[in-house]
Amino acid sequence: MAADDLDLVKTGIEAVTSEAIRPVSDLIRSxxxxxxxxxxxxxxxxxxxxxxxxxxxxYMRTAEIFEKTGLxxxxxxxxxxxxxxxxxxxxxxxxxQDRWANLLAHAADPAEGHTxxxxxxxxxxxxxxxxxxxxxxxxxxxxxxxxxWRKHGVENVSFSYVDFISLFTDAGLARYPSHQRYSVxxxxxxxxxxxxxxxxxxxxxxKRHGIMEDAYEIPPNRTxxxxxxxEIDSTIQFTLLGAQFVAACREPEAKSGxxxx
Numbered sequence: 312m313a314a315d316d317l318d319l320v321k322t323g324i325e326a327v328t329s330e331a332i333r334p335v336s337d338l339i340r341s342x343x344x345x346x347x348x349x350x351x352x353x354x355x356x357x358x359x360x361x362x363x364x365x366x367x368x369x370y371m372r373t374a375e376i377f378e379k380t381g382l383x384x385x386x387x388x389x390x391x392x393x394x395x396x397x398x399x400x401x402x403x404x405x406x407x408q409d410r411w412a413n414l415l416a417h418a419a420d421p422a423e424g425h426t427x428x429x430x431x432x433x434x435x436x437x438x439x440x441x442x443x444x445x446x447x448x449x450x451x452x453x454x455x456x457x458x459x460w461r462k463h464g465v466e467n468v469s470f471s472y473v474d475f476i477s478l479f480t481d482a483g484l485a486r487y488p489s490h491q492r493y494s495v496x497x498x499x500x501x502x503x504x505x506x507x508x509x510x511x512x513x514x515x516x517x518k519r520h521g522i523m524e525d526a527y528e529i530p531p532n533r534t535x536x537x538x539x540x541x542e543i544d545s546t547i548q549f550t551l552l553g554a555q556f557v558a559a560c561r562e563p564e565a566k567s568g569x570x571x572x
Contacts, residue, residue, distance in 0.1 A: 365408065366400040372412035373419075380565040384419035391418055394432035404440045410560040411435065417559045427559050434520045434556055441484055442513045443560075446522070448482035449475075450557040453549060465554045469526045469546035479510055514547065522553030 377384055387395075395418065399411035414435065418427040438446070452474075453465035460468070470478075477490040486502035497503050517523040526548040549557075 362400040365402060366396060368405075369396065369399040369408060369412055369415070372409060373415050376412060376416040376562060377419075380416075380563050382416070382420050382563060384416075385421045385424060387415070387418045387424070388429075391427065391429050391432070394429075394436075398432055398436040406440050407435075407438070407443060409562075410443060413560050413562050416563050420563060423559075423563065426555050428552065428555070430520075430552075431556055431559055434522065435560060437516065437520070441509070442516060444482050445479060445484055445510070445513050446517065446557060447561075448478045449523075450549070450554075452478055453554075464551075466549045466551050469548040471546050475510055475514070475547075476506075479506065484509075517553070518547075520553075521550055522556055523547050524550050 376382075392415075395411055395415050399408055399415075402408045402411060414427065414431060417423045435443075449470065450465065452470075453468040456468045457463070457465050473490075473492050476485075476492070479485050480488040480490060484506075486506050487497070487500060489497075489503075493503055514523065518525075524547065526546050
């Protein structure tokens with residue numbers, strides 16, 4: 312990394328760490344009295360070191376992706392680049408930070424950069440590691456079904472309530488693993504209730520960010536939609552935005568003949 316780039320990174324980290332301790336500055340002054348300035352500097356140092364380490368890991372992972380795929384990075388618009396770097400530098404989960412590196416790599420790919428929306432950093436920063444893992448499981452299944460059923464895009468594949476129970480289990484997230492609708496007795500279990508709550512919160516989050524949406528289908532035995540009950544027949548599917556978001560958070564594919572051993 313060039314000296315000018317290092318200075319830019321240093322300036323950015325210093326600005327962020329100053330902002331990070333601003334909400335607790337009054338508390339620090341009250342607690343430490345005359346030693347408040349020294350205490351504040353110590354806290355800023357800890358924040359600065361943490362963010363610098365995480366930011367360095369981001370750049371290293373992104374560089375590994377470019378080396379592995381044979382892609383040549385291009386300039387990334389600052390209003391997209393800054394949110395990616397800033398949020399990745401405070402991400403404690405390596406799994407989620409790898410997604411930030413993937414997002415940065417896609418944004419810097421001349422062939423894919425136009426598909427990375429400036430809304431993607433906002434969406435990714437609000438996902439927990441478990442929600443991201445669940446979303447990956449849904450997307451992976453959507454890809455398989457799209458190929459199998461020739462649906463021409465994951466956004467044309469819909470999922471039922473039972474599908475989500477099964478995919479949550481397959482992702483290794485379920486406290487009470489199941490691949491079918493719960494029985495009445497099972498529904499009273501606390502671990503089942505916890506799973507139901509977590510899945511619903513995740514799906515609500517996906518809908519709120521426009522990743523997924525309700526899709527209503529009239530069953531084939533219905534000749535009229537007059538008495539159709541959406542709450543019974545409803546399914547959920549990816550939006551086009553959602554499909555592009557998940558794809559942008561996955562590792563880019565290698566160019567033909569590159570990275571294949």
